[in-house]
Amino acid sequence: MVRKMQLPLQTANLIVGFMVWVLISSLMPFIREDIAIPAGKLAIVTAVPVVLGSILRIPLGYYANVFGARVIFLVSFIILLFPVFYISAASSFTDLIIGGIFLGVGGAVFSVGVTSLPKYYPKEKHGLINGIYGMGNMGTAISTFAAPVIATQIGWSMTVKLYLILLLIFAALNFFLGDKQEPRVKSSIVEQIKGVYKNEKLWFFSLFYFLTFGSFVAFTIFLPNFLVDYFALDKVDAGMRTAGFIAVATFIRPVGGWLADKFQPLFLLMGVFSGITFAAFILAFSPAIGLYTVGVMIIAFSAGIGNGVIFKLVPFYFNKQAGIANGIVSMMGGLGGFFPPLLLSVIYSITGSYSIGFMAFSQVALASLIFVVWLYYMDRLSLQKEVFNSTAQGIIVTDTKGHIKAVNPAFTTLSGFTESEALGKNPNMLSAGRQSPEFYKEMWEVIGNDGQWQGELWNKHKNGEDYLEMLTIATVKDDSGDIVRYVGTFLDITPE
Numbered sequence: 457m458v459r460k461m462q463l464p465l466q467t468a469n470l471i472v473g474f475m476v477w478v479l480i481s482s483l484m485p486f487i488r489e490d491i492a493i494p495a496g497k498l499a500i501v502t503a504v505p506v507v508l509g510s511i512l513r514i515p516l517g518y519y520a521n522v523f524g525a526r527v528i529f530l531v532s533f534i535i536l537l538f539p540v541f542y543i544s545a546a547s548s549f550t551d552l553i554i555g556g557i558f559l560g561v562g563g564a565v566f567s568v569g570v571t572s573l574p575k576y577y578p579k580e581k582h583g584l585i586n587g588i589y590g591m592g593n594m595g596t597a598i599s600t601f602a603a604p605v606i607a608t609q610i611g612w613s614m615t616v617k618l619y620l621i622l623l624l625i626f627a628a629l630n631f632f633l634g635d636k637q638e639p640r641v642k643s644s645i646v647e648q649i650k651g652v653y654k655n656e657k658l659w660f661f662s663l664f665y666f667l668t669f670g671s672f673v674a675f676t677i678f679l680p681n682f683l684v685d686y687f688a689l690d691k692v693d694a695g696m697r698t699a700g701f702i703a704v705a706t707f708i709r710p711v712g713g714w715l716a717d718k719f720q721p722l723f724l725l726m727g728v729f730s731g732i733t734f735a736a737f738i739l740a741f742s743p744a745i746g747l748y749t750v751g752v753m754i755i756a757f758s759a760g761i762g763n764g765v766i767f768k769l770v771p772f773y774f775n776k777q778a779g780i781a782n783g784i785v786s787m788m789g790g791l792g793g794f795f796p797p798l799l800l801s802v803i804y805s806i807t808g809s810y811s812i813g814f815m816a817f818s819q820v821a822l823a824s825l826i827f828v829v830w831l832y833y834m835d836r837l838s839l840q841k842e843v844f845n846s847t848a849q850g851i852i853v854t855d856t857k858g859h860i861k862a863v864n865p866a867f868t869t870l871s872g873f874t875e876s877e878a879l880g881k882n883p884n885m886l887s888a889g890r891q892s893p894e895f896y897k898e899m900w901e902v903i904g905n906d907g908q909w910q911g912e913l914w915n916k917h918k919n920g921e922d923y924l925e926m927l928t929i930a931t932v933k934d935d936s937g938d939i940v941r942y943v944g945t946f947l948d949i950t951p952e
Contacts, residue, residue: 458635459576461587462525465633469529470592471628475599476536476562476619477509480543480552482603482678485684485691490911504556509563510790517567517783521641525572532565534629539619544616562675563790566592567783571948572773575639577749580717583768587713589634590706590763596676598703604695629648638670657773659679661766662788662805667824668762670792671732671755672705676827677799679752687745704756705763712764721765721831729767729825731758736818763789764861771921793897796914846868852944858882861941870925870948883944886920890914899929903942907931912949923950 481502487493493501518529539558546552569589574582599805607615650657665806679701683694715724729881733755738747774781800813845850850867854860871878871886876894878885891913902909910928925946932941 458633458637460886461633462576462638463573463585463636464751465629466525466573467589467592469533469594469626469630470566470569471590471598472622473532473536473562473565474595475594476540476595476623477505477559477602478596478676479540479559479562479619480556480598481680482599482695483607483612483615483828484681484690486604486607487546490612491546491548491552493552494664497549498681501552501556502552502681505559506673506677506790508557510560510787512560512564512885513787513790514780514783516533516564517571517786518780518883520568524635524638524640525568526630526636526638528568529565529634530627532561532568532631533630535561535625536623536840538614540619540623544613544620547781547873549924566790567786570767570770570782570786572638579772580623582771583713583716583721584710586767586771587710587764588707588850590713590767592704593672593701593709593763594672596913597699597706600676600680600695600702601699604692608692615720649780652784655773656783657831658767658784659768660786660827661749661773661829663822665766666760666792667732667791667821668728668759668766668792669786669789670796672702672759672763673790673792674796675752675755676702678796701752701756704753705760708760709764711854712761713768714764715761716765716768720832721769722828722835724765725762726832728758728762729821729828731755732762732821733818733825736814736821740814742811750831756937792881819883849945850948852878852883852946854883856941856942858884860944870923870946871915877918886915888914888916890922903929903931907933915946923948925949 464609481653487500504655515529518533536559539555539561543552543555543559546555566684569592570586573585573845577585596879600664603615605610606618614932619833648935668896674696680691680694683689683697685693690695712724731754735751735758738751738754742748743751767782772780796817799816800810804810804815844862847864848866850870851862851864852860852867853862858879860881863875867878868874873885895913899911907932908928910926912924912926914922915925926949927946929942929944931939932943934940
């Protein structure tokens with residue numbers, strides 16, 4: 457029963473963590489009425505919680521494996537009581553910065569669930585499970601929508617104090633309902649980092665999540681004030697529109713995870729980055745509110761799918777180092793939400809327009825699309841190499857002049873010749889001399905006419921012993937139909 461509770465409990469934990477994480481940005485239009493914040497520093501205040509919320513994802517992902525999700529969520533919610541109370545009494549820009557830094561713990565808890573939950577389910581469901589957990593992103597939508605509504609009734613300071621009650625409730629829920637028997641992984645954090653940092657896939661996934669989750673966080677932070685300042689919407693309307701963006705990105709996330717369970721994840725990411733590239737290009741032209749909404753919704757849809765797909769890929773490729781890999785990738789996603797608002801703010805202060813910033817966003821998405829395509833084909837080549845090296849049949853690849861270009865390990869096992877001894881030589885180095893010239897002439901005539909030949913012949917092992925083999929030779933042609941390679945596969949069928 458306790459194990460079955462973990463998915464709904466940890467998803468609810470993430471909702472609460474994210475509600476707290478965006479507390480300042482959700483209430484910023486109200487806070488600015490009481491606390492003077494220079495326009496040039498506004499983006500800093502709203503982005504600061506993202507920094508710690510990103511960096512802490514590495515240790516929290518690691519310690520989720522060491523101590524279990526129950527302990528990490530419980531401790532995190534207790535810690536969050538202090539910055540939330542401090543912000544409720546804030547009276548200066550400095551107070552908001554100090555409190556905002558420690559609000560980052562709310563965003564850091566993301567790496568706890570993506571490390572813990574896959575332990576309870578088979579691999580073919582990891583995409584869907586992490587996608588459902590990722591719906592905890594809706595915590596940002598809840599705060600963005602509900603906090604301004606409540607603040608209009610009781611003020612922003614009392615609204616912040618309500619979060620203290622929520623944190624206490626969920627600290628208690630984790631104490632009583634968290635899984636005390638969760639499997640632990642206690643390898644050194646240094647050993648885990650050494651096990652992943654040289655794998656280029658980790659950094660590709662980090663870049664992809666930097667863009668997908670980063671765009672989700674960035675627009676969540678950026679939109680409330682942008683819609684008020686640029687389109688002159690009222691604060692509640694801006695909050696509702698931002699909540700709509702968050703809701704789309706959140707509810708589509710498990711769909712992305714489910715699709716990644718069913719189809720090739722990298723192929724899905726091609727569609728994701730194509731969508732983001734197109735949408736950011738639209739926003740770069742500063743359209744009216746209608747077209748602007750279309751562009752933002754495309755980003756919400758694409759980012760949601762991408763977020764679900766990426767956390768299918770991470771545990772698949774980093775099963776033994778899931779905690780640290782999840783932490784690093786999710787950290788980069790959080791940082792992806794930190795830099796864009798600052799960059800847009802700086803560009804706007806220099807040019808008076810956000811166009812250059814959105815165009816840069818479009819180009820980063822395009823570069824990510826190119827990387828995904830490259831990674832997709834590298835994966836296919838890697839698979840082909842694995843098949844080539846693991847097959848029990850000996851394989852020889854030659855050019856059209858008969859020079860050996862490649863052999864597999866089974867070739868060495870069956871013939872005794874190493875790869876270095878075979879490369880550049882002619883396959884007749886293996887001949888036992890038992891076949892007549894007419895035999896080879898007929899064989900090559902069949903290959904020329906049919907593109908393939910199969911039969912038995914005698915060859916010689918490196919140690920001088922003859923052996924009978926079943927040999928198949930096939931031609932490899934280019935797009936114009938010209939032969940570019942010959943591939944021979946053989947098995948030792950010598951009678952005993």
